[in-house]
Amino acid sequence: MQRPFVKMNGAGNDFVVVNALELPFTPTAAQVRAIADRDSGQGCDQLIAIEPSDRTDAFMRVWNADGGAVETCGNALRCVGWLLMQSTGKDRVTIDTLGGPTTAWRVPGPGRVGSGGPEGPTTTAHVKVDMGAPRLDWTEIPLEEAMDTRGIELQVGPIDAPLLHTPGAVSMGNPHVVFFTDRQDDAFVSGSGSLIEHHPLFPEGVNVGFANVLAPDRIRLRVWERGAGLTRACGTGACAALVAAARRGLTGRSATVEVDGGTLAIDWDETTGHVFMTGPVEIEHTGTLTLKDAPG
Known part of the structure; x- marks a missing residue:
């Protein structure tokens, strides 16, 4: 199976982003590892799928390079937010994740985002995201036992x-x-x-x-x-x-x-x-994934 993708990064944290708003994208852990592999795959820290949502503009699903699904990713939220704003014409979008919903909006910043040419990717645009309130109780981290999270016993x-x-x-x-x-x-x-x-x-x-x-x-x-x-x-x-x-x-x-x-x-x-994060987003290139199992 082949799927188009966009390769992006936020402050150097890089992602392969797949549009799954109409066609589901359900890679196996082995396929995620193959895509993330920097020697034989596209190479990325996380694989991202943009999925439909009933309560927000979209749902962002995140897999780490080891193939495991995780709750959220702050830099990816900025990248996905920018893609959604570009495609909808909105200046503010809301993105749901396994870690909860987040709002992203455009902010003034140098340059623009575009696909890379022979000289490499263009300069960056900037996106701000509302990451919500930090969770500070030991049960919310979570920890195995009760501790003061200002300084835990480790x-x-x-x-x-x-x-x-x-x-x-x-x-x-x-x-x-x-x-x-x-x-x-x-x-x-x-x-x-x-x-x-x-x-x-x-x-x-x-x-x-x-x-x-x-x-x-x-x-x-x-x-x-x-x-x-x-x-x-x-x-x-x-x-x-x-x-x-x-x-x-x-x-x-x-x-x-x-x-x-x-x-x-x-x-x-x-x-x-709430914690607000502002930073750059950048498109590196676009391409097509060929999904196949990786060994192991």
Whole structure:
């Protein structure tokens, strides 16, 4: 079976997006892994399907590169939001996910989005999304046992001299822990993140953030994503990092979050309690998928 797709990224976090509004798209886990494979497939952090919804403009379904379905993805919400706004002519759309509904709208930003030519993709447009209120109770992350989510009982390394300890825990529709550290090299993030991702404390697994607070309004962040590994950006991870930092008094309620693929503006609104994320979207290319089983 063949299906058209759009390859997009949000601050470097890249996606293969399939329009399933009229024709269902139900890949197997093996097919997802084959599409996501960067050597033999299209290569992506997540595979996205845009499906019909009775209560919103569309439903966004997300699979991680390992083939597993997950609740939501912040950067993908911006990309899907832009596609829906382009196709409907609206300036604001609502997208449902397994993690709940989200509103996206256009904001002023440099450049425009277009397919790449010989010189590569065009400059980016900007989209803002309302990620909703963070879920902060231990049952909402979820954790295996009751803990204060401002700083949970978890550490990496020797008991008397841990390398990482007492991360904040936040759900942005998917589970996150955020360590505050200036250790952000690839080996450290990958080694520690892969160790924590499937820790028994997290019955649904967890995304692992490594946040270095540079100023009260600036955070440098790297994220080991559950089921995807080390990615160039994680939108829900950026939201979680700002919330976790603000709860510890390390930042205010708004900050620029620097990720490998660019920057995201995160604002935890005091009036509504919702977290708003603004950042770039970019189309890399279009093409056609040929669905076939991958080994394993």
